[in-house]
């Protein structure tokens with residue numbers, strides 16, 4: 062009995078090892094950061110839909126989406142962007158190596174997003190006009206970073 066358990070354990074460890082070996086480089090980090098980005102897209106989509114008149118303005122839903130965007134700014138991303146984890150290491154990523162250069166100033170671009178998300182948080186629940194006014198800076202902050210940190214499509 063004991064031997065069977067030991068055998069099964071060794072088989073399980075070997076399996077886990079082979080799964081990890083097959084895993085593409087930085088797979089976990091890339092998935093995690095893309096998840097944060099997808100969550101940003103989901104929430105800005107709610108706000109953008111209202112700004113464009115595709116969805117009726119709903120103060121509570123707008124506030125929730127803005128709060129969620131700010132929440133993504135609070136997540137510690139220090140483990141998510143190891144140097145070398147760009148598209149050339151793993152095609153699952155659309156990150157460009159130039160995003161790791163000082164010139165790209167991705168930290169500054171993230172700051173711009175945080176500032177815009179907080180402005181949206183202050184405005185979103187207070188009426189459609191305020192939401193619309195905060196939309197440009199917010200959307201621009203996403204694009205501003207993508208321009209310097211993602212491989213051109």
Ligand code: HEC
Pocket residue numbers: 091094095096098099101102103105130153154155156157160167168170171174199202203204206207210211
């Ligand atoms: C500070 C830089 C930065 C900011 C700010 C930023 N992004 Fe990104 N985003 C990236 C990078 C880099 C990637 C590529 C990540 C990867 O594939 O490894 C990315 C990827 C994405 C993706 C693709 C995710 C996937 O599954 O491949 C979406 C969608 C996205 N961002 C939406 C947004 C939205 C919406 C905002 C603003 C509300 C935003 N991002 C703000 C840098 C940023």
